[in-house]
Amino acid sequence: MTAIETQGARAKSAAMTLMTSSTKIKNAALIHIADALEANKQVIIEANKLDMDAARENGMSPSLMDRLMLDSGRIDAIADGVREVAALTDPIGRIDKLDPRPNGLLIGRKTVPLGVIAIIYESRTNVTVDAAVLCLKAGNAVILRGGKEAFNSNNALVDIMREAIKAAGLPEDSVSLVQDTTRDSVNALMNMTEYVDLLIARGGAGLINHVVANSKVPVIETGVGICHVYVESTADLNMAAEITFNAKCRRVSVCNAAETLLVDRAIAHEFLPMVKKLLDTKDVELRGCAETVNILGESVKPVTDEDFYTEFLDYILAVKIVAGIDEAIEHINKYGSKHSEAIVTNDYTASRRFMDEIDAAAVYVNASTAFTDGGEFGLGAEIGISTQKMHARGPMGLAQLTSSKFVIYGDGQVR
Amino acid sequence: MTAIETQGARAKSAAMTLMTSSTKIKNAALIHIADALEANKQVIIEANKLDMDAARENGMSPSLMDRLMLDSGRIDAIADGVREVAALTDPIGRIDKLDPRPNGLLIGRKTVPLGVIAIIYESRTNVTVDAAVLCLKAGNAVILRGGKEAFNSNNALVDIMREAIKAAGLPEDSVSLVQDTTRDSVNALMNMTEYVDLLIARGGAGLINHVVANSKVPVIETGVGICHVYVESTADLNMAAEITFNAKCRRVSVCNAAETLLVDRAIAHEFLPMVKKLLDTKDVELRGCAETVNILGESVKPVTDEDFYTEFLDYILAVKIVAGIDEAIEHINKYGSKHSEAIVTNDYTASRRFMDEIDAAAVYVNASTAFTDGGEFGLGAEIGISTQKMHARGPMGLAQLTSSKFVIYGDGQVR
Numbered sequence: 021m022t023a024i025e026t027q028g029a030r031a032k033s034a035a036m037t038l039m040t041s042s043t044k045i046k047n048a049a050l051i052h053i054a055d056a057l058e059a060n061k062q063v064i065i066e067a068n069k070l071d072m073d074a075a076r077e078n079g080m081s082p083s084l085m086d087r088l089m090l091d092s093g094r095i096d097a098i099a100d101g102v103r104e105v106a107a108l109t110d111p112i113g114r115i116d117k118l119d120p121r122p123n124g125l126l127i128g129r130k131t132v133p134l135g136v137i138a139i140i141y142e143s144r145t146n147v148t149v150d151a152a153v154l155c156l157k158a159g160n161a162v163i164l165r166g167g168k169e170a171f172n173s174n175n176a177l178v179d180i181m182r183e184a185i186k187a188a189g190l191p192e193d194s195v196s197l198v199q200d201t202t203r204d205s206v207n208a209l210m211n212m213t214e215y216v217d218l219l220i221a222r223g224g225a226g227l228i229n230h231v232v233a234n235s236k237v238p239v240i241e242t243g244v245g246i247c248h249v250y251v252e253s254t255a256d257l258n259m260a261a262e263i264t265f266n267a268k269c270r271r272v273s274v275c276n277a278a279e280t281l282l283v284d285r286a287i288a289h290e291f292l293p294m295v296k297k298l299l300d301t302k303d304v305e306l307r308g309c310a311e312t313v314n315i316l317g318e319s320v321k322p323v324t325d326e327d328f329y330t331e332f333l334d335y336i337l338a339v340k341i342v343a344g345i346d347e348a349i350e351h352i353n354k355y356g357s358k359h360s361e362a363i364v365t366n367d368y369t370a371s372r373r374f375m376d377e378i379d380a381a382a383v384y385v386n387a388s389t390a391f392t393d394g395g396e397f398g399l400g401a402e403i404g405i406s407t408q409k410m411h412a413r414g415p416m417g418l419a420q421l422t423s424s425k426f427v428i429y430g431d432g433q434v435r
Numbered sequence: 436m437t438a439i440e441t442q443g444a445r446a447k448s449a450a451m452t453l454m455t456s457s458t459k460i461k462n463a464a465l466i467h468i469a470d471a472l473e474a475n476k477q478v479i480i481e482a483n484k485l486d487m488d489a490a491r492e493n494g495m496s497p498s499l500m501d502r503l504m505l506d507s508g509r510i511d512a513i514a515d516g517v518r519e520v521a522a523l524t525d526p527i528g529r530i531d532k533l534d535p536r537p538n539g540l541l542i543g544r545k546t547v548p549l550g551v552i553a554i555i556y557e558s559r560t561n562v563t564v565d566a567a568v569l570c571l572k573a574g575n576a577v578i579l580r581g582g583k584e585a586f587n588s589n590n591a592l593v594d595i596m597r598e599a600i601k602a603a604g605l606p607e608d609s610v611s612l613v614q615d616t617t618r619d620s621v622n623a624l625m626n627m628t629e630y631v632d633l634l635i636a637r638g639g640a641g642l643i644n645h646v647v648a649n650s651k652v653p654v655i656e657t658g659v660g661i662c663h664v665y666v667e668s669t670a671d672l673n674m675a676a677e678i679t680f681n682a683k684c685r686r687v688s689v690c691n692a693a694e695t696l697l698v699d700r701a702i703a704h705e706f707l708p709m710v711k712k713l714l715d716t717k718d719v720e721l722r723g724c725a726e727t728v729n730i731l732g733e734s735v736k737p738v739t740d741e742d743f744y745t746e747f748l749d750y751i752l753a754v755k756i757v758a759g760i761d762e763a764i765e766h767i768n769k770y771g772s773k774h775s776e777a778i779v780t781n782d783y784t785a786s787r788r789f790m791d792e793i794d795a796a797a798v799y800v801n802a803s804t805a806f807t808d809g810g811e812f813g814l815g816a817e818i819g820i821s822t823q824k825m826h827a828r829g830p831m832g833l834a835q836l837t838s839s840k841f842v843i844y845g846d847g848q849v850r
Contacts, residue, residue, distance in 0.1 A: 040791050134824050236648050238825040259847040266849035375842055376455050387845025397542055409549050409838035410653045411826040423824035427790055430802025432674040434681035
């Protein structure tokens with residue numbers, strides 16, 4: 021057995037224990053984790069310093085370094101997040117109803133853990149704890165495969181969590197970190213059907229596509245967001261400009277940020293200068309169709325077909341003028357990544373059509389796509405945003421980390 | 436584009452129409468299908484005759500020929516099944532609740548179709564219509580890849596369905612049959628991520644393992660059932676014998692049939708001769724552990740470890756004597772295929788432990804595993820029995836052929 025297979029076997033064994041562990045003991049483990057993170061701040065910060073020093077030497081960008089960095093305040097915030105997960109309702113063991121069948125059998129569906137969840141992610145250190153505690157609360161063992169940039173920080177965090185879990189009386193192998201941060205370990209996890217029940221892929225499009233194309237273990241892909249704001253002709257134009265600005269500029273590096281603005285021709289002359297004024301405050305680069313360039317002038321670059329397929333993750337916005345809702349829906353269903361899509365309108369029929377005909381994880385009327393997030397949706401916390409249709413779609417909370425089994429109570433029935 | 440890719444693209448286009456088609460028009464299509472199947476009985480029976488003649492020439496076994504055969508009565512039964520699906524509640528478009536968030540956003544989850552479903556199955560001709568109408572009712576386009584033994588029958592059935600769907604005003608490409616019945620078309624479907632949203636694999640373990648290991652399209656695996664009946668020491672022994680007999684002998688070729696019997700040592704001397712007497716009426720071959728052979732005599736063959744991993748699909752039953760519920764649970768979680776598992780007991784704690792600690796799609800107290808079936812569970816109809824934990828587990832009805840999307844209603848909210 022290779023090291024990672026041994027890790028898988030141990031996680032599977034831990035998962036069997038977690039499957040029948042009570043909410044009380046799982047919550048105790050979470051509280052232990054929160055306390056231990058706070059008590060061991062210095063250890064974490066010192067480990068993080070090693071990663072930060074290496075990142076600086078390797079010329080990591082300031083925004084990525086910011087994601088990597090842990091300080092006292094951030095560790096407090098992570099610990100608070102753990103306590104929030106402890107306070108969530110345990111999804112496991114619930115049977116919503118038991119229906120009697122004509123033959124007297126009583127049949128229901130019970131929520132159960134998935135088993136072992138492996139998560140492949142990059143350099144965000146907060147994911148290490150967030151993902152681990154969400155999996156744990158839903159009765160799953162988790163194998164974390166973080167990026168090499170955060171290796172020292174992740175090891176410190178995972179060591180502290182394992183100690184705390186053990187102190188609470190649960191198997192420490194409920195949470196573990198893959199020690200090999202090369203692509204080899206990703207490939208190994210994708211083939212470990214015996215030990216891994218679900219693989220969650222977070223990260224860049226390259227990694228996600230590799231995993232989706234090659235994994236034998238079931239995968240949930242997360243994250244790529246080519247999101248649109250469509251301003252329909254009856255929209256409140258001030259509202260539309262604010263929503264566009266927020267969807268683009270709140271944080272450009274996240275998957276729910278807008279990448280393309282679609283504007284009805286009837287209002288384009290009035291609306292485009294309004295929204296440009298707002299976007300100019302953040303120096304957003306506009307790439308527009310010929311008509312857009314006509315209206316806004318040469319400061320707008322011509323947009324290409326490839327731009328419409330691109331998740332810029334930057335202060336760049338593609339702009340297209342459309343004839344109306346038909347063209348808008350067609351454009352979004354063609355170029356979108358089925359993540360988050362918004363219409364701004366005051367037309368009842370247009371809003372209904374958009375909600376029905378757009379095929380995406382989250383569809384909005386008169387609100388910013390920036391709300392696509394487990395916390396904002398009231399799920400409590402999320403482990404990622406699924407852009408696929410199987411098992412889970414959109415922000416994934418505790419309920420999406422579970423499976424079910426049929427329970428059947430009889431008194432001797434045969435068929 | 437290859438022929439099968441063109442078929443995929445057409446199905447995708449049909450799926451876009453189905454996504455927003457009303458229940459009324461989908462039901463009209465189903466009723467058209469039922470009527471057309473009855474009206475075209477002779478065409479179907481003649482096409483089926485070609486398959487039956489070829490099967491006879493190729494020496495197909497009588498039980499497989501029976502699965503292939505279509506006559507007037509069976510076509511009536513299939514048509515009745517279609518009408519039953521038409522009468523089921525449409526799962527699509529439902530929003531169970533819309534929750535207001537503190538910022539005034541109204542957020543809910545709406546049931547939507549999955550898109551295009553491809554089904555790979557073998558020679559059972561009834562699956563062709565059952566699967567197609569279940570997919571259609573849930574707003575999905577379906578690509579059917581049936582076995583070559585049923586090729587003429589399937590083409591006749593699909594042609595009739597396509598005509599009927601068109602007559603109802605829906606795209607005929609909502610249902611289509613793959614014309615290539617070699618492994619090539621299976622491999623092509625597994626790679627068609629652009630057009631196929633879900634692949635359902637029905638059939639032998641070889642086919643299913645090939646698909647699970649190699650598909651880039653998300654897969655639901657169905658069917659392999661290594662099911663157990665565990666007779667606990669407090670069981671009503673008559674009930675236990677009847678349940679064992681039914682679980683083994685009702686139909687030996689189906690996935691919910693029992694393959695292994697576990698018996699508590701305390702009652703083995705009394706119980707084993709009782710159950711053997713029943714099983715002897717069907718000439719069931721017993722393969723037992725050493726203690727079982729001791730009790731029942733030399734007519735019982737010694738069981739091997741491999742037997743415990745085998746889905747016999749035949750009049751063969753492995754038998755093992757266990758010390759008690761711990762050993763029984765351990766055995767089942769080790770050797771079972773997580774399909775259907777039954778305990779016969781009168782002990783409250785034993786029943787609770789079995790229900791909690793057995794990891795399977797369907798777990799029974801005091802009833803036969805033979806009930807694992809969409810119809811018996813009250814789902815109306817089923818497209819297969821999932822033995823995986825992702826997306827759907829156990830019998831899959833209409834609800835398991837759907838996805839969801841978040842719908843968010845705002846009045847200008849930005850984050």
